[in-house]
Amino acid sequence: MNAAPRQLTLEQWDEHYAQLRAAGLREAAYGGPLRRHVDRERDFRLQELRFDNSPAALRLWNFLLTENERLREARHRGAKLVGTMKDLGTVPVMAYSLPKVLAFYPDGAWWTPCLMECSDKLQQQADAMGIDASFCPVRAMLPAFQNGEHFPRPDLLVCSTGAVCDDFSAIAQRLEHLGYPVFWWEMPRRRAPSPGEAACVLPGNLAAPRFQVECVRSELERVGRALGEVADVDLQDARLAEGIRAANKVRSLLQALRETVYTSSAAPLPAMEMLVAEMLAIHFCSDREEATAVLAELLATARARTEANAAAVDPSAARVYWVNPVADLRAMNLLEDCGGRICGSDFMFSHALDLIPEDMPPLEALALIALADPMVGPAGDRAGRIVRECRAGRAEAVVVSRIPGASHCAREGEIIRRTVHEQLGIPAIELEVPSVCDAMLPTLASRLQALVETVKSGRTR
């Protein structure tokens, strides 16, 4: 059943799902109607969102929304669970190289208050634990550990520190004080090589001193030993190389998906599905092989729609490059409601989208990738990549989405906006999206509408 692209409400998806099933839809074991996530998991936010109507999107959402359940099942089957924190994309590659080890990001609990529309009470519980609303929404992770009602308690917690945002670092330290041992590893603040200093080229058009790469490599070696102890298997180079190849399959698919969607003249997939799809890069949503299949299906859908000139978003929509993930997924629908579409993105983990080099010792390759993290170096580097991707996606505007309470947002937005304006001459705005943005919708809508109007009026000149 090849329906024209549409965005459906949850009610419309109920009917559409019945039609797909009647037409012979085959699903993975975690498949089913989206409605059940509201009924069983209290993901009430789904009632306010609009979803792409493709079977590929259904699979993506079911994959995302069943993660906690799948983690519990995996533990029941004897898998070891590693909670990796902060580094967004590197340590999971190592963990998945080991047999019967899964890695996930407890940081992902930051979306739970959104999905459950605060019925989870995680934010209130975080307040009681000493981490109030002035901190980033990732504070929801703390009570999620304590009450065990969301993700299962990992067998090992690994967290990068050093050149990381303060609020996450503080929350992770509070977690340790509450009795959850954390394996910390040092991430140096990436800098440009000094004149005459031995240097390495990093993915993403960056460079760093060889000394820093060696520092990260030796830290990842320590992490590897800790992972090996959990798995009771050594993380040897051959395993790691295989893990890198498998991770690169995911990254290649994502690159192709981003290329297909972001450079198209009419977006074949909507912004919200693209945000969720990109999130699969960082830890494969706890199932590397299934993540590959999910992305392959999304890519096939995007390509088929592009060939058929079938757009999921109004082709005349303003082309917007989006910076930072949103705490409330509804903001992605809102952009499109206001006449915009995503033509590029930096959701804080662009290093997890780049291919990991396969022609060098695996740990060194992972060290290069880790050091290419946009959050670890100067905001100017991040802005540089954003400019390049804006050109590739023919962006007409940039939105820097501030995360409430996030320490990095205090300064980087200005640097990014200034760089974009100087080098591209396109408008760039900053706006803040809270975990449930309903009360802010009129304000956010006004800002986005004004941006779209500015873009469209610029087209006629």
Place this chain on the structure above:
Amino acid sequence: MRVWLTSPWIPPDWVKAHGLEPCGIWSAPEFQPGAHALAAGVCPFAEAVVRFAENERDGLFVFCTSCDQLRRGSEAVGLSGQARSFLFNIPATRTPAARKLYAAELKRLSSFLVAGGGVAPEPARLLDSLMFREAQSEPKPAPAGNRVLVAIVGVPLDRSHRGLVEAIEAAGAAVVLDGTENGERAQCVGRPAPALGEDAFDTLSRHWFESIVDVFQRPNRPLYEWLEPRLRERRARGILLWCYTGCDLWRAEAQTLRETFGLPVLLLENSGSTGVSQRDLNRVQAFVETLG
């Protein structure tokens, strides 16, 4: 020439060995957190450092990575064209890689200091300066009388906020432990004991790396291990946690301090005012009354 340091964990000995004068930025009369308009989410202390660095034309500036606000503030200074600033990567952990990183940063700082007008340190002179540095012993608490004994921990107390200690004393308390960043934790870093086969630089690097006791460390157990015996021996009955709005690292420790030491903790958060606000005075008075 003055070298303005934004962290006590950048060894002043090292700066002196280059023939330059190390100064903690919090000691500058012109340094006034709270005196500047702030963009959303910007820490008043970090903004004051940025403004000071942008306007001060004679000295050299050493920023540090001990907090995100200062780390990113250094970029803002760079964008303003101030070329006399350096970002020192202070490691958060105590791993072997972190130790090497710290040493490498000292050497990189040396190149910056020499380029800025300092002289390359002579090993013999460095060793002398280390061995004969004035070791400050920890203060002996003054007799408290009827005063309530309190500790103060947190970010540096700069000149414009020194009135806080007077306010605490005026409320009937005595500060028996200054655990702020520019207080006893850093002031009482003693003389190093050279290890066999170590040269002066290695001694300096190892000694200062191992002396770091701060909230940004991961884990930050050393901070609690430093505080515990001192709080106990000096019989502190409460802790004033002094920090700025936007200082996530310290604010997140308030509950842990309460739970670990079983002491009341008053979080005094400066959102951008010079001096001690009336609101903070009231809160200090109420806190001391509660403890009394």
